[in-house]
Amino acid sequence: MMKYESQGVAKLYFIAAIGLFTGQILFGVVMGLQYVMGDFLFPEIPFNVARMVHTNLLIVWLLFGFMGSAYFLVPEESERELYAPWLAKLMFWIFLVAGALTILGYLLVPYAQLADLTMNDLLPTMGREFLEQPTITKIGIVIVALAFIFNIGMTILTGRKTVINLVLLTGLVGLAVFFLFSFYNPDNIVLDKYFWWFVVHLWVEGVWELIMASLLAFVLIKVTGVDREVIEKWLYIIIAMALISGLVGTGHHFFWIGTPDYWQWLGSIFSALEPIPFFMMTLFAFNVVNKRRRDHPNKAAVLWALGTAVMAFLGAGVWGFLHTLAPVNYYTHGTQVTAAHGHMAFYGAYVMVVLTMISYSMPLMRGQKAGNQKAQVLEMWSFWLMTVSMVFITLFLTGAGILQVYLQRFSEDPLPFMVVQEKVALFYWMREVAGLVFLIGLILYIYSFFAKGDEVVFAED
């Protein structure tokens, strides 16, 4: 069913991605409980370690997901086999071992000791949120990324060049290049924050949007049969808007870190434009599905694709806009409102687009045009369970955040942080329940790959 044999490399990456995703959610559920039962699993898994594992696993599994998606997409778009499938397999094992050792390091060794063990003092890069990896792991990530881009790049450059694979390549090169800022760790904390955001923001509100848009465009072409030209035009406008708004939009992270005041204007204005590309993705997905020339038998993949566009708009667009203007952010900065936005944006934009690619490509890699009836029903159930519970996680965290802002920062008699945390505990309990439902959805999702049932038939068959 695959057009090119080397596309099968993606399967390894997707299996690893789903495994690490499960780990991320398990640590999320543990941490959710630690919000209300502070000593749960203490001292074995302290909150700060659980949080680090939760966020790092997210990044690592999404990288696995992006790489797997690229290995599946690029041969088909370029109309040739992957330049070096063996290199893709080798890099998979290196990345997996390095990732697993890093997570084990977080869990088994105190962080300061991990820094000593990995000789962080030779090139200090540890200690920044999301970029906690030991320097040696970061060097490993760079090697894997270079080999990956070489492989993908050579496949594209020696094959057919399409808007989709070139936008994807641009996004992936950007991902690798911006990661290099994580090696610069200046003593001046303001300067340090600039460079930290040059990695984190320019990834998630810059080049990752290019990756997301190209993956979504690829799946939509496949499942709807709509002309490539139509989809490519949309893609141009979406990525232009993503870069126009997202690059200077980095300024919304510079409001309160000791930078000049003009960042409050620049950050507010440009990041207020950031919902536009996400809104356009929704419009694009709705439009393409509405104009579809065929009903693809893989309904689950269509559902994931539409869900990605909608949830990315809600999480990244609407919830981002909610607290991005400087006068609002003055109160909401670093509260649970940020956590609400972070959860829904990551899920809607990046988790869901990877799951869309997996949903579309996994049956093909297993020799079917689409998953069997039962598998698809289970997968669609898992879609709704995970998506609805993420909506509730977001709403509960938003509620907690608003209460936190009011009690801690807005009222005439502001309360201390920990007193407020006790007052918002009800929201944390409800978030934990929603998190457990999410976990059930994920278990169902994994089970759907093993479900046996009647094969679906293509209309053309």
Add this chain to the structure above:
Amino acid sequence: MNSDELQLKRASKAALFSLLNLTVLPVIGFIILLLIYQKSSSDSIDHYYSVIGIKTNVFAGIALLLVSGLMILLGGFDSPWTWVYVVSYFTFVHALFILFATWVLVRSWTGEKLKKNILSK
């Protein structure tokens, strides 16, 4: 331009201004929507979409002003819980109205009516 094309153009304009009224052009968008409604003849596609636009925006207006107003009135302006409900409710529900208006806009481009399962023809 024949009358069918004109109606289709007006229908998509009505859907667009319905969306704009919910987002960046409140009030102005609604006035333009009313003008499109006035120009349309009953049973035409532009009439159909301008009615949907007006209904959507009236419901959204009620959801925004009336429900939020009631929340503030019943909960009290100085209660933090009032703002928990108002902000969460407004953000989520208004975003759903925007999503609905976006789907309506996309449907209006094809000149077909709304009733359609999104996942199957």
